[in-house]
Amino acid sequence: MAAQSVVSTSAHTTSASTSADTSHPVDLGPAAALSCRECGHRVPLGPVFACQECFGPLEIAYDFSAYEPEELRRTIESGPANIWRYAPLLPVPADVATKPNLNPGWTKLVKADHLARELGVTGGLYVKDDSGNPTHSFKDRVVAQALEAARAFGFTTLSCSSTGNLAGAVGAAAARAGLRSCVFIPHDLEQGKVVMAAIYGGDLVGIEGTYDDVNRFCSELIGDPAGEGWGFVNVNLRPYYAEGSKTLAYEIAEQLGWRLPDQIVVPVASGSQLTKIDKGLRELIELGLVEDRPYRIFGAQAEGCSPVSVAFKAGHDVVRPQKPDTIAKSLAIGNPADGPYVLDIARCTGGAVEDVTDTQIVDAIRLLARTEGIFAETAGGVTVGVTRKLIDSGALDPTKTTVVLNTGDGLKTLDAVAGTGATATIRPNLDSFKASGLV
Amino acid sequence: MAAQSVVSTSAHTTSASTSADTSHPVDLGPAAALSCRECGHRVPLGPVFACQECFGPLEIAYDFSAYEPEELRRTIESGPANIWRYAPLLPVPADVATKPNLNPGWTKLVKADHLARELGVTGGLYVKDDSGNPTHSFKDRVVAQALEAARAFGFTTLSCSSTGNLAGAVGAAAARAGLRSCVFIPHDLEQGKVVMAAIYGGDLVGIEGTYDDVNRFCSELIGDPAGEGWGFVNVNLRPYYAEGSKTLAYEIAEQLGWRLPDQIVVPVASGSQLTKIDKGLRELIELGLVEDRPYRIFGAQAEGCSPVSVAFKAGHDVVRPQKPDTIAKSLAIGNPADGPYVLDIARCTGGAVEDVTDTQIVDAIRLLARTEGIFAETAGGVTVGVTRKLIDSGALDPTKTTVVLNTGDGLKTLDAVAGTGATATIRPNLDSFKASGLV
Numbered sequence: 001m002a003a004q005s006v007v008s009t010s011a012h013t014t015s016a017s018t019s020a021d022t023s024h025p026v027d028l029g030p031a032a033a034l035s036c037r038e039c040g041h042r043v044p045l046g047p048v049f050a051c052q053e054c055f056g057p058l059e060i061a062y063d064f065s066a067y068e069p070e071e072l073r074r075t076i077e078s079g080p081a082n083i084w085r086y087a088p089l090l091p092v093p094a095d096v097a098t099k100p101n102l103n104p105g106w107t108k109l110v111k112a113d114h115l116a117r118e119l120g121v122t123g124g125l126y127v128k129d130d131s132g133n134p135t136h137s138f139k140d141r142v143v144a145q146a147l148e149a150a151r152a153f154g155f156t157t158l159s160c161s162s163t164g165n166l167a168g169a170v171g172a173a174a175a176r177a178g179l180r181s182c183v184f185i186p187h188d189l190e191q192g193k194v195v196m197a198a199i200y201g202g203d204l205v206g207i208e209g210t211y212d213d214v215n216r217f218c219s220e221l222i223g224d225p226a227g228e229g230w231g232f233v234n235v236n237l238r239p240y241y242a243e244g245s246k247t248l249a250y251e252i253a254e255q256l257g258w259r260l261p262d263q264i265v266v267p268v269a270s271g272s273q274l275t276k277i278d279k280g281l282r283e284l285i286e287l288g289l290v291e292d293r294p295y296r297i298f299g300a301q302a303e304g305c306s307p308v309s310v311a312f313k314a315g316h317d318v319v320r321p322q323k324p325d326t327i328a329k330s331l332a333i334g335n336p337a338d339g340p341y342v343l344d345i346a347r348c349t350g351g352a353v354e355d356v357t358d359t360q361i362v363d364a365i366r367l368l369a370r371t372e373g374i375f376a377e378t379a380g381g382v383t384v385g386v387t388r389k390l391i392d393s394g395a396l397d398p399t400k401t402t403v404v405l406n407t408g409d410g411l412k413t414l415d416a417v418a419g420t421g422a423t424a425t426i427r428p429n430l431d432s433f434k435a436s437g438l439v
Numbered sequence: 440m441a442a443q444s445v446v447s448t449s450a451h452t453t454s455a456s457t458s459a460d461t462s463h464p465v466d467l468g469p470a471a472a473l474s475c476r477e478c479g480h481r482v483p484l485g486p487v488f489a490c491q492e493c494f495g496p497l498e499i500a501y502d503f504s505a506y507e508p509e510e511l512r513r514t515i516e517s518g519p520a521n522i523w524r525y526a527p528l529l530p531v532p533a534d535v536a537t538k539p540n541l542n543p544g545w546t547k548l549v550k551a552d553h554l555a556r557e558l559g560v561t562g563g564l565y566v567k568d569d570s571g572n573p574t575h576s577f578k579d580r581v582v583a584q585a586l587e588a589a590r591a592f593g594f595t596t597l598s599c600s601s602t603g604n605l606a607g608a609v610g611a612a613a614a615r616a617g618l619r620s621c622v623f624i625p626h627d628l629e630q631g632k633v634v635m636a637a638i639y640g641g642d643l644v645g646i647e648g649t650y651d652d653v654n655r656f657c658s659e660l661i662g663d664p665a666g667e668g669w670g671f672v673n674v675n676l677r678p679y680y681a682e683g684s685k686t687l688a689y690e691i692a693e694q695l696g697w698r699l700p701d702q703i704v705v706p707v708a709s710g711s712q713l714t715k716i717d718k719g720l721r722e723l724i725e726l727g728l729v730e731d732r733p734y735r736i737f738g739a740q741a742e743g744c745s746p747v748s749v750a751f752k753a754g755h756d757v758v759r760p761q762k763p764d765t766i767a768k769s770l771a772i773g774n775p776a777d778g779p780y781v782l783d784i785a786r787c788t789g790g791a792v793e794d795v796t797d798t799q800i801v802d803a804i805r806l807l808a809r810t811e812g813i814f815a816e817t818a819g820g821v822t823v824g825v826t827r828k829l830i831d832s833g834a835l836d837p838t839k840t841t842v843v844l845n846t847g848d849g850l851k852t853l854d855a856v857a858g859t860g861a862t863a864t865i866r867p868n869l870d871s872f873k874a875s876g877l878v
Binding site: 185371433 | 539545571630644809810812860861864875
């Protein structure tokens with residue numbers, strides 16, 4: 001399917017811009033411009049992330065005006081079994097599927113009947129299992145969008161600051177695309193995460209400092225000639241990157257038979273994923289691909305990093321930063337950029353934001369594994385644990401169709417469940433087995 | 440699509456049989472009987488694995504006589520994006536996709552152009568990447584077949600002997616299906632593998648002994664009343680289990696556009712996977728789904744466990760057992776049951792069996808990650824390393840279409856590449872970065 005809107009602009013803006021080869025026209029499909037989420041000011045597509053007028057976050061504005069629902073649905077359904085079936089709704093060129101990339105997405109939506117029985121859900125419970133992505137987390141979805149933006153803007157190095165999952169996703173995507181990668185991490189990460197970040201052969205730089213120090217360094221590098229030609233997926237390419245989370249909404253609705261879920265439970269780190277899932281669901285309504293009916297979005301955090309949950313419960317509009325201390329490290333962002341938007345969406349849709357303790361996270365990981373055979377990383381323990389808590393408190397209606405996100409793989413956070421071991425140890429004979437009490 | 444052949448037999452045989460509830464008719468779709476690979480003796484479908492006449496291995500005989508190629512192809516193409524699209528060709532009931540299971544398969548066939556350039560392959564190089572399965576190894580394919588057989592025979596406990604990957608696959612499949620699982624492992628496995636085996640909540644029994652001791656114990660248990668109602672996926676359900684590997688052949692051919700690859704490189708542990716891929720390719724020819732043209736099958740082993748490779752090079756028909764000593768632990772079967780069949784297939788198709796050192800395995804893991812963004816477990820390093828060696832020796836023709844299997848995930852064998860680390864460590868400032876030599 002051809003993109004409906006080809007925007008030919010160059011990317012030169014003066015504020016919060018970064019250097020790249022923008023001498024060729026930018027084709028990012030239906031993406032028409034960047035628009036400030038706060039003041040609505042529009043600028044041409046480019047590697048910029050903050051509004052020149054008010055410093056608000058920029059996001060993609062689309063031109064979907066030429067789409068007709070039935071034709072669009074047919075186009076999507078005949079597309080590939082990955083996120084590119086939704087290329088007409090993403091900031092990517094129409095031929096994106098022909099370029100070397102990891103082709104993430106179209107992960108399983110698992111009907112979780114055993115888990116539903118344990119939790120008392122009667123209206124249909126589903127787990128959207130993003131551990132099936134190429135590097136086993138939802139990060140592949142967002143990095144894939146950033147990669148296309150990097151190509152469009154002529155960047156030759158893909159980069160990011162990361163505490164682990166993102167580093168692997170960027171390294172793998174760059175390797176597959178034939179780009180250089182240079183990824184920045186705190187120098188004292190766990191060995192497993194360092195291996196995952198380094199194995200793809202790009203440059204991996206350990207920084208003597210905290211994740212905040214790494215972030216500050218990356219912002220400095222973007223403004224320096226040394227960062228010329230570098231696309232930082234979660235900084236100067238962030239408006240494109242973030243749109244990848246919309247594909248979770250699209251897939252859930254399509255996998256439910258082009259129907260919105262009544263309730264959806266989403267982990268909250270920066271809050272970007274939750275806001276983009278909401279954006280995706282609204283787009284589906286506006287495009288006429290699903291019936292317009294109410295849905296409720298719930299945010300899930302770990303108690304040890306719960307700035308949005310605390311603000312929600314206190315009735316605040318602003319989020320007070322926290323110093324994270326939780327096993328759910330992939331959600332451990334103490335000062336979440338999109339926190340206020342999460343509060344707004346949870347309140348407007350009739351949802352909530354809730355948190356669970358580390359013990360409850362581990363219990364929920366085990367519960368999901370035992371009932372559905374899905375081994376989730378800690379973030380999945382957070383969403384399942386919060387779902388249970390929300391049902392118990394009555395905030396989540398067990399008679400409604402509910403989707404819970406698992407955004408990562410248990411193999412990446414083995415330490416969280418390290419105590420898990422054998423039921424029994426026996427000698428290699430029947431007598432010893434029979435004495436074990438297992439038969 | 441309805442199964443073409445419904446066989447109604449009970450499973451009682453006297454030799455190598457195990458107890459189960461066989462009072463109901465057995466519906467395993469097109470599976471018509473069990474047939475001895477050595478003497479051709481046929482017995483009804485049941486939980487048996489060795490021929491009563493000659494003790495040869497039993498395998499599934501099918502009734503595909505009613506199939507018409509174009510209709511069958513349409514049925515497959517309109518099926519689900521998992522192995523059940525091939526249900527008409529597997530020993531499973533026609534409604535298998537409606538039962539709770541992990542829905543493995545339909546993993547990516549990655550066109551590996553960067554790797555092809557490094558290896559000098561000009562005829563098209565593909566990696567069939569089975570790390571995308573639910574528990575991240577090809578074992579999910581085979582366990583899914585064993586699960587349906589267990590259901591058909593009325594088994595209530597799913598079991599196996601394992602050194603790791605299989606234990607997790609069985610635990611997850613049983614959890615999802617709502618069956619009990621009880622899995623046997625050597626008591627001194629690495630902690631990560633123990634966690635993966637235990638997390639799904641089934642019983643996990645550590646046995647004080649080697650993997651051979653574990654195997655012997657399981658054979659003892661099958662003959663004992665304590666094992667009544669137990670389906671051991673890789674023992675009494677092995678004929679069904681093994682058929683799962685055929686789906687690799689089906690998927691590769693369909694993903695190539697219903698075309699056979701010229702050459703395919705397959706890891707060899709017991710040898711079962713290679714023989715079933717050959718069986719699958721032959722079925723596609725016989726069913727008229729692909730053009731009948733020659734293909735060559737190559738086996739890949741680690742030098743530290745290379746009994747089949749050694750026999751191939753020596754021109755022997757029998758395989759002399761070895762004591763394994765290699766980092767490729769998922770391939771470390773020193774006395775491979777299907778070794779002679781592997782030799783036969785490699786020789787008949789014009790292929791070969793080759794091995795690589797542990798160092799070459801690690802180099803190949805890095806090569807695949809760097810060129811294609813795929814992080815393979817050691818078995819994937821074996822196939823990629825052997826592919827390189829076979830090209831260098833002239834045994835594999837670089838001008839032909841070649842498919843290399845990656846059967847597992849690098850996250851499961853992190854120790855093999857534990858030395859991988861940061862390119863540089865810097866202070867969080869630009870001067871320190873510029874001094875690192877990376878810009």
